[in-house]
Amino acid sequence: xxxxxxxxxxxxxxxxxxxxxxxxxxxxxxxxxxxxxxxxxxxxxxxxxxxxxxxxxxxxxxxxxxxxxxxxxxxxxxxxxxxxxxxxxxxxxxxxxxxxxxxxxxxxxxxxx
Amino acid sequence: xxxxxxxxxxxxxxxxxxxxxxxxxxxxxxxxxxxxxxxxxxxxxxxxxxxxxxxxxxxxxxxxxxxxxxxxxxxxxxxxxxxxxxxxxxxxxxxxxxxxxxxxxxxxxxxxxxx
Numbered sequence: 492x493x494x495x496x497x498x499x500x501x502x503x504x505x506x507x508x509x510x511x512x513x514x515x516x517x518x519x520x521x522x523x524x525x526x527x528x529x530x531x532x533x534x535x536x537x538x539x540x541x542x543x544x545x546x547x548x549x550x551x552x553x554x555x556x557x558x559x560x561x562x563x564x565x566x567x568x569x570x571x572x573x574x575x576x577x578x579x580x581x582x583x584x585x586x587x588x589x590x591x592x593x594x595x596x597x598x599x600x601x602x603x604x
Numbered sequence: 605x606x607x608x609x610x611x612x613x614x615x616x617x618x619x620x621x622x623x624x625x626x627x628x629x630x631x632x633x634x635x636x637x638x639x640x641x642x643x644x645x646x647x648x649x650x651x652x653x654x655x656x657x658x659x660x661x662x663x664x665x666x667x668x669x670x671x672x673x674x675x676x677x678x679x680x681x682x683x684x685x686x687x688x689x690x691x692x693x694x695x696x697x698x699x700x701x702x703x704x705x706x707x708x709x710x711x712x713x714x715x716x717x718x719x
Binding site for chain 2: 521522524526531532533534535536539579581591592593594595596597
């Protein structure tokens with residue numbers, strides 16, 4: 492079974508609006524990480540949330556984690572054109588100490604000026 | 605956070621040839637990983653590069669096709685052997701920062717096109 496299913500697959504909003512992306516997974520996890528990728532380049536790490544955490548903030552980013560529903564959400568507030576990118580969630584499916592990340596299919600976010 | 609570089613950043617290769625991709629980290633790390641991202645797809649783990657021992661490959665990936673070296677704690681190579689157009693992908697290395705954050709950081713990737 493695949494970990495890290497994301498929705499929506501694509502999201503297009505106006506600059507200044509908030510963008511919400513969701514990630515669901517199937518097995519127990521240790522951590523869940525969110526990454527951004529611009530135009531097929533390297534991944535930029537955004538935020539890591541541990542399985543015993545429910546919410547984390549970093550600047551305009553807010554991540555929630557609901558382990559009972561096996562889901563996470565990434566909220567970007569006051570979006571900017573520079574936020575246009577693909578966003579991936581990644582979970583580790585092994586016990587702590589050996590992080591083999593399993594990635595979701597990603598959400599392509601487009602911010603329209 | 606660890607700073608990771610990859611060489612080459614991109615390459616166009618002929619079918620049947622091999623390409624070796626280098627990954628350099630600015631600090632010593634225990635865990636290094638190699639991922640593949642096929643066009644329009646997500647990332648898939650190829651293998652874990654272990655220092656001082658053979659790499660550990662994921663299902664669907666074999667050493668003969670993707671030999672990996674890890675001579676020290678700051679460097680690793682991935683070779684894509686006997687390439688076919690299906691190997692056209694972005695190849696990314698990543699490292700895990702143990703202890704403080706358990707965060708995994710990625711290199712800029714190598715974009716490979718096989719003709």
